[in-house]
Amino acid sequence: MAATGEGVTIYEVGPRDGLQNEPESVATADKVELLGRLASAGLERVEATSFVSPKWIPQLADADALAAELPPGPTYSALVPNQRGYERFRRTPIPVAAFFVSASETHNRRNVNRSVVDHLEAFRPVAERIRADGIGLRAYVSTVCGCPYEGDVPVRTVVEVVRQLQLLGADEISLGDTIGVGTPRQVRELVRTLAAEAPLGRIALHLHDTYGRALANVAAAYEEGVRTFDASLGGLGGCPYAPGASGNVATEDVVDLFETQGIPTGVELDTLVDASAWLEEQVLRRPLPGRVYRARRGARERAS
């Protein structure tokens, strides 16, 4: 990984992707504290919550209340799946709405109860309103490296969904390896193919770490020109409608990888480790899996 002097953007998704997957809902006050700690660590992009159906994701049912208490600093986003979600979102100060759709049909149906085409079509007028309202639009494509129900997902299917999202006016498209099955070779091929469709400055990578390949995939995508990487503090996360999916690549691991290669992230690792330690001990009361987080905590404990 040759440093170019140019930094990378770490897009923190733990408060949304992480907490949507916890067995117990976290108290709104603890979410506010978590967001404050992430802001203090220097994270500039943070996905705070989701305006999805509370029947589907009860863990984030407090999105409306949380949005009224966002600590200053980061540019926040929140998931918005449909018109109803946008009506809720529009009453908040959050500047970026994040739509999501899968490359594979079965995952999309399990996740949003619609076919890919119907989901995209239903979102078209919402996207128009988002643009007219001057709100930013991030869009996720899930299952880009494989689907928990269908297995392999052809690159051309991902390309087609990316095209549709561009037509909806997405400012940024985040490619989701929902179940963490991608390999560096596959990620390179995907990024190279997509570079012909969309400027790489608009492409982010959203990797879950089920097979422990996420960090290798981050490095491969960086070498191909991607500069925005989604990550989750301590390695929290998963998709409740993707069985077997584990957490996102840990933010600490991505920050450590880039900073040790001389590539700036703008994130203070110690503050982030403090945030993960607080979340682990005071809120979730279970160990978080992130490797650099665990290593740093172990080193601190041995030194004290």
Ligand code: HMG
């Ligand atoms: P549905 O049941 O088909 O919805 O769900 P519906 O349109 O038929 O509405 C049914 C009821 O839900 C109605 O209420 C609606 O008002 C209400 P009722 O009349 O019965 O009282 N409703 C809502 N309420 C609040 N907020 C809303 C909303 N929409 C409808 N936005 C729906 C369709 C899309 C809503 C549902 O399937 C859903 O919420 N799915 C979300 C699933 C989800 O959040 N998954 C995880 C996030 S995606 C992810 O993790 C992947 C990602 O990280 C990338 C990667 O890793 O690949 C992004």
Ligand code: MG
């Ligand atoms: Mg995810």
